[in-house]
Amino acid sequence: TPGSALTYARQHLPTPSDDLVSLRELAGHLQQEGPSAGLVNVLGKLIELGPNNPERFEDQVKRAETLVALGRVGEALEDYRAVLLKKRNHSEAITGLEGLIEQLEHKSDVAQILEPIYTVNQDWEQLAWVLKQRLQSTNELDQRKGLLRRVGDIFEKRLDRKDRAFEMARISLREDPADMGVRMWIEKLASDSGDLRSLADAYVEEATGANPQLALQFLRRSATIYYDKLADTAAAVRVYRAILELDPRDEKALGGLEGIFRDGESFIDLIEVLRHRFSLASSQQRKRQYLNEIAELQTMELHQYSEAVVTLRALLGLTPDDPIVFGEVERLLKELGDWETLADFFEGEIRRLSERRGRDIVMRRLDLMFRKACLLEEELDDLPAATDLFEAILQENPEHTLTLHYLEKRAATGSVEAIGVLEEVYRAKGAWRKYVKLLDAKLNLTSDGNKRHSIYLALADTYAQELRVGDMAFLCLTRAYGENRAELTLLDRMEILAEEYDLWEELIEIIDTDVEELGDLRLRQSLFERLGALTNEHLGDADRALGYYNQVLRYAPDNVAALDAIDNILEANQKWASLAEFLDRRIENEKDGDKRVELLLRLGATQAEHLGDRVNAISCYQRILDVDSRNPVALRAMEEFYTEVADWESLRDNLDTQREVFSGPEEQ
Secondary structure (H helix, E strand, C coil): CHHHHHHHHHHHCCCCCCCHHHHHHHHHHHHHHCCCHHHHHHHHHHHHCHHHCCCHHHHHHHHHHHHHHCCCHHHHHHHHHHHHHHCCCCHHHHHHHHHHCCCCCCCHHHHHHHHHHHHHHCCHHHHHHHHHHHHHCCCCHHHHHHHHHHHHHHHHHHCCCHHHHHHHHHHHHHHCCCCHHHHHHHHHHHHHHCCHHHHHHHHHHHHHHCCHHHHHHHHHHHHHHHHHHCCCHHHHHHHHHHHHHHCCCCHHHHHHHHHHHHHCCCHHHHHHHHHHHHHHCCCHHHHHHHHHHHHHHHHHHCCCHHHHHHHHHHHHHHCCCCHHHHHHHHHHHHHHCCHHHHHHHHHHHHHHHHCCCCHHHHHHHHHHHHHHHHHHHHCCCCHHHHHHHHHHHHHHCCCCHHHHHHHHHHHHCCCHHHHHHHHHHHHHHCCHHHHHHHHHHHHHHCCCHHHHHHHHHHHHHHHHHHCCCHHHHHHHHHHHHHHCCCCCHHHHHHHHHHHHHCCHHHHHHHHHCCHHHCCCHHHHHHHHHHHHHHHHHHHCCHHHHHHHHHHHHHHCCCCHHHHHHHHHHHHHCCCHHHHHHHHHHHHHHCCCHHHHHHHHHHHHHHHHHCCCCHHHHHHHHHHHHHHCCCCHHHHHHHHHHHHHHCCHHHHHHHHHHHHHHCCCCCCC
8 A cells, every 4th residue: 555655665665776667667656655755765766866767857756746845946947947957848847846936935046947938939928927826926126127127029010919018118207207218118108009198097006106307207297198199088187187287387287188178068167277377477467368358258158247347357467457347347236136245346436446546437436336326226225325325426516417406307207305405405505496306306205394394394495595485485384384383483584574574464374274284272362462463464354353353362261462452452542432341340350459550540531531331431440439539530530520510529538538648749
């Protein structure tokens, strides 16, 4: 059995043995048991037989295989080498070495054995393979590049595998990107094979880890290939952008991107390039050109009006006095309906212009203020702010045509704010007829009594002082009075005009209208009192005047002014009977003793002198003496009466009293 082979050999074979048959038999038994040191020894003895062993090369290959199985690859390598030195094309030895090379750290030892064999045999696939194996154990850069070039040349020239040759060139480029020889080699391979995309991709990949200068070389070349050779604009764009990250000023990259985006009508990307150019530009002219084109693209091609506004405003920062750009911003904001932004835009320009001088500057600033005011009123419904602006314009230039026309048009449609602004303008300019017309319009829009009252007063002042039309001034005052019957100072003004233009009847009619309907009793009393005075003094109508004063006494029976007025009217018009009756009523109501005496004296005199009623006259004097026994007037009147009726006793008493009253010698 195989297990006993070694034991048998030790017992029966001579040591050392040179018996070929016995050794062969023993080797066969040991091989069945598997790799072992004993098998190595037996095979060694067979090899030592030399030419006497016609299978010595095969035995040496077997020993090499056994040594490999036992992990003794160094010894196995020497066996393979020995076989191939003697028999170069020994297939089993070659196969064994090819398997061994995978296990060796230093593969070059095996490769050096196989390389000349493959070369002589023109086994190019295997030669390429073994050179690649050598490459794995080679660290020195030049050697590696040399091996890669040899492998590449084999693939290119011997095997017509340009793709595999390109792979070798690609590895070589990765290991030494700066080697111009490698780059020329890979360029040629890509050109010959027509695989320019792989070349461009390789350059892009190498650019990733290369230093900036070298990376730019790779990227620029790859961009040229993508764009010019492959017409791959998407890849070209990626590379151009990578170039700009390394060199923002690279004109070829910028030009390439610009051309691609223009041709493809990729306007958003084109704007990005133009913005990049703008950031690099040093001259104002170039900056303006770029911003102009960006704004045009945003407006005409993309309809991005908001973005266009931002661009144009940046352009205005470079050319703030460009009316075309300003107008375009205004137009776009109106198109967007962005009124708040437009108002702010106007305001910014107004502030800028306010810091400058010059007639044209002032005109433009006022024009912008006008446009902003119109916008505030018409679009933002901010009437107070609009009104303030209109006022500011006209304060600076009262003849500002646009503002005046606008406000007049608005006033005609009933704009109270417009009317308010024009009022001040017309007053300042002395345009009194326009002012009057404006106030008339304002009246039609005003329902508040106090405000209407003020408007009528303003009209009255204008007619009286500026236009010298007294009757119209009087009319306006009467209407103002109609709005506020309690403002009695208006009556004073109306009296002045009534005096000047003989309008007493009209004035009395105005005052007399609906007096009884006034809620304020004191006001009624005051107006009736005034009516009485006006009627008596200016119309000479005593009866009508008395009627008014009597109305006063309805509300205030003790009104001294009314009482005195009635008294005076009756006396002045010699209405003695009415006067006597009136004085009698006053006496009844009078509480003051002295005044009662005074009234009784007048009543007595009226009855005696004007009515011939001595009885009632004497009664009055007697009533006085009942109150004041020493009243000299009453005493004298009674003296006459007593003398006339021959009442001597009463006359004596009267004279005694007079003697006491009158102290002067003559009177005594």
